[in-house]
Amino acid sequence: MRISGPESPRIATCVLGSLPPARLAVLRDFLCADGTVIDRGLALYFPAPGSYTGEDVLELHGHGGDVVQQMVLESVLLAGARLARAGEFTERAFLAGRLDLAQAEAVADLISAGSKQAVRAAQATLGGEFSRRIQTLVEELTALRVQLEASLDFADEDIAEMEPALVARALERLEERVTVTLQAAARGVRLRDGLRVVLAGAPNVGKSSVLNRLAGEERAIVTPVPGTTRDVIRETLTIGGATVELLDTAGIRHSDDVVEQAGIARAVQQMRQADLLLLIEDDSAPEPRAPMDIEPDLDRLVVRNKVDLSGRAPGVFHAGVRVSALSGAGFDALCEAIASRAAHLVGDGQFTARRRHVEALDECLQCVRAARGTQCRAGGTELVAEELRRAQLALGRITGSVSSDDLLGRIFASFCVGK
Numbered sequence: 001m002r003i004s005g006p007e008s009p010r011i012a013t014c015v016l017g018s019l020p021p022a023r024l025a026v027l028r029d030f031l032c033a034d035g036t037v038i039d040r041g042l043a044l045y046f047p048a049p050g051s052y053t054g055e056d057v058l059e060l061h062g063h064g065g066d067v068v069q070q071m072v073l074e075s076v077l078l079a080g081a082r083l084a085r086a087g088e089f090t091e092r093a094f095l096a097g098r099l100d101l102a103q104a105e106a107v108a109d110l111i112s113a114g115s116k117q118a119v120r121a122a123q124a125t126l127g128g129e130f131s132r133r134i135q136t137l138v139e140e141l142t143a144l145r146v147q148l149e150a151s152l153d154f155a156d157e158d159i160a161e162m163e164p165a166l167v168a169r170a171l172e173r174l175e176e177r178v179t180v181t182l183q184a185a186a187r188g189v190r191l192r193d194g195l196r197v198v199l200a201g202a203p204n205v206g207k208s209s210v211l212n213r214l215a216g217e218e219r220a221i222v223t224p225v226p227g228t229t230r231d232v233i234r235e236t237l238t239i240g241g242a243t244v245e246l247l248d249t250a251g252i253r254h255s256d257d258v259v260e261q262a263g264i265a266r267a268v269q270q271m272r273q274a275d276l277l278l279l280i281e282d283d284s285a286p287e288p289r290a291p292m293d294i295e296p297d298l299d300r301l302v303v304r305n306k307v308d309l310s311g312r313a314p315g316v317f318h319a320g321v322r323v324s325a326l327s328g329a330g331f332d333a334l335c336e337a338i339a340s341r342a343a344h345l346v347g348d349g350q351f352t353a354r355r356r357h358v359e360a361l362d363e364c365l366q367c368v369r370a371a372r373g374t375q376c377r378a379g380g381t382e383l384v385a386e387e388l389r390r391a392q393l394a395l396g397r398i399t400g401s402v403s404s405d406d407l408l409g410r411i412f413a414s415f416c417v418g419k
Contacts, residue, residue, distance in 0.1 A: 001059065001060040001062070001069075001072060001073065001076065002057065002058075002059050002089065002418065003057065003058040003059075003060075003076060003081050004051070004052075004053045004055045004056070004057045004058075004084075004089060004092060005055050005056065005081075006048075006055065006056060007080055007081070008045075008055070008056040008057060008058045009045070009056055009058075010079070010080070011058065011076060011079040011080055011081055012043070012045060012058045014031075014033070014075075014079035014080075015030055015031055015060070015072075015075050015076055015079055016028045016029070016030065016031065016043055017029070017031060019045060020043045020044065020045040020058075021045070022045055022046070022047050023044070023045070023046060023050075024044070025042045025043070025044050025061075026042065026043055026044075027040065027041070027042060027043075028040070028041070028042075028043040030060060030062060030072050030075065031075065032071070032075050033075060033078050033079075038068060038071045038072055038075060039062040039063055039068050039071075039072055040062075041060060041061045041062035041063065042060075042061040043058070043059070043060055043061070044058070044059045044061075045057070045058050045059075046058075046059075049096065052089065052093055052098065053089055053092040053093050053096060053098070054092065054093060054095075054096025054097065054098050055092060055096065060072065060076075083417075084417060084418065085412075085413075085417075086412065086413055086414075086415050086416060086417050086419075087108070087411075087412030087413065087414070087415025087416075087417075087419055088412065089418070089419055090104045090107050090108075090412065090415060090419050091104070091408065091412040094400060094408075099126075100128075100131050100399040100400050100401075101398065101399050101400030101408075101411070102125060102130050102131050102134070102353075102357070102398055102399050102400075103125065103126050103127075103128060103131060104400075104411070104412075105125075105354060105411060106122050106123075106125035106126040106130075106352060107126060107415070107419055108414060108415050108416075108419070109122040109125065109192055109352045110122040110123060110126060111416065111419065113192075113352075114194065114236075114238060114243040115191075115238065115241055115242065115243055116241070117191060117241065117242075117346075117349050118191050118192060118243065118349075118352065120349075121188060121191050121192075121349045121350065121351050121352045122192070122351075122352045124350060124351045124352075125188075125351040125352045125353070129350060129351045130185070130188070130351040130352075130353060130357075131399055133181050133184070134181070134395055134398050134399055135399070136177075137174075137177060137178060137181060137364070137395055138392060138395050138396070140170075140173075140174055140177070141174065141388055141391055141392045141395070142392065144167075144170050144171075144174070144388060145385060145388050145389065145392070148167070148381055148384060148385045148388070149385050164375065167375055167384070168372070168375060171368060171371055171372045171375060171384075172372070174368050175365065175368045175369060175372060178361060178364055178365045178368055178391075179365060181361060182358065182361040182362060182365055184350060184351070184353075185353040185357050185358050185361055186353075186358055187345070187346050187347045187349055187350075188349065188350075188351050188352045188353030188357075189352075189353050189354060189355055189357075189358055190275060190342075190345055190346050190349075191243075191346050191349040191352055192352040192353065192354065193243075193245070193355075194236060194242075194243035194244055194245040195242060195243070195244045195245065195275045195276060195341075195342045195345060195346070196245050196247065196273060196274050196275045196276070197244050197245065197246050197247070197274065197275065197276045197277075197278055197338065198246075198247045198249060198270050198271050198274040198276075198277055198278070199211055199246065199247065199248050199249060199277075199278045199280055200249055200271050200277050200278070200279055200280065201279055201280035201281060202281075202282075203250075204282070205280045205281055205282045205305060205306075206280060206282070206305040206306060206325050207248055207249070207280045208233070208248050209305070209325035209326070210278070210280055210303065210305060210323070210325045211233065211235060211246055211248040212325070213323075213325045213328055213331055214235075214237060214239075214246060214331070214334075214335075215235045215237060215246070232247050232248070232249055232266055232270055233247070233248040234246070234247050234248075235248075239335050239338050239339050239342070240335060240336065240338070240339025240340075240342065240343075241339070242338075242339055242342035242343065242346065244338065244342065247270050247274075249266065249270055249271070250266065271298060272298075274298065274299075275299065275345055276299050276300070276301060276338070276341050276342075276345065277298050277299065277300040277301070278300075278301055278303050278338075279300045279301065279302050279303065279320075280303050280305055281302060281303070281304050281305065282304075282305060282306055283304035283305060283306050283307050283309070283310040283312060283322055284306045284307075284309035284310040299341070299345075301320055301321070301337055301338070301341060302319045302320030302321070303320055303321055303322075303323060303334060304317070304320065304321070304322040304323070305323055305324070305325055306324065306325075306326075307322045307323065307324045307329060307330065308324040308326050308327055308329070314329035314330030314333070315330050315333045316333050316337070320337075321333050321334045321337050356397075356398075357398050360394045360395065360397045360398050361394070361395075361398070363390075363391075363394040364391040364392075364394040364395050367387045367388070367390045367391035367394065368387070368388070368391050370387045371383075371384045371387035371388055371391070374387065
């Protein structure tokens, strides 16, 4: 049980009889308000600012029974504490400057990590790897802004304006580095959230059957009637060590059914947001082919289903993988192909990131590109400086140097209680 705040020493005296020595685990009785012993366990006291939250912190390590824990909790609350909100300890650590916002989010990422690689990446973010990259970009932006804005703010002074060629090279380098960081953050999002793999294809090719076979259970309804799947069905799996979110979608075809049209619209939307399409085709059809509405530039893996009907051998072929969702033939090869694509899309996964980080980096990149465009058109220094200011504000939202109460509330509300 963790108690944080300036009243922690007084609460320790009430519950333990006296304040334990700093940073030393001691065996103590945990007491009721009337002095009755509830439990006996270890007590640790961390005086501010050398604690997780930066405040005075008391930790009580007792036995795990539900009733005895509840009795100790009641004693602590009677002494003046209150129950913590979800994520409040980490929020206080952020507000005290112990962690920046990206590191604070990595605490939740570490807890929810679904693979060993995700654990290592979350630990790297918690250790400041992602934040250091953002800080490097901020420093480059700041240095360039200082030189540009000095010539604006002190136009009457003898301050030489930066040569246009030097500004152009600095902006080009900055765009390259923001792009590299954005790509790394996108890989970090895939590592944290899992690869979005959408099953797409015409009706009755066996998309739902493929999902069920990969999931190992009947997650989607399968019938001979075309258009059975109307809404998106999601299933999160681990394939080859990679976390994968499978999404089964409505079959793509022209339909006069209003409900089916809505399902098809959702399917198209999910496909556009996918990291990888599993393009399911009927291997027993005379001419297996993809629906015309699937965009050609989406990353895809062709899966020819129903080899039990076509008589062809299951496994890898030149365009993809042949399988039978009925018998399971070829699914080992399919899982290997998905894992291989996942490894390529996630890459080394040096740190975890969130979609808001990617959005902020993308905004920063667009601002830098706008600054380059303005500078190339011989635009005013004021406009270039303004775009760089906006770029720096976007980066500040990642680490929390620029934030709002609403943003902080939404972030820490996603944490579990006690973190």
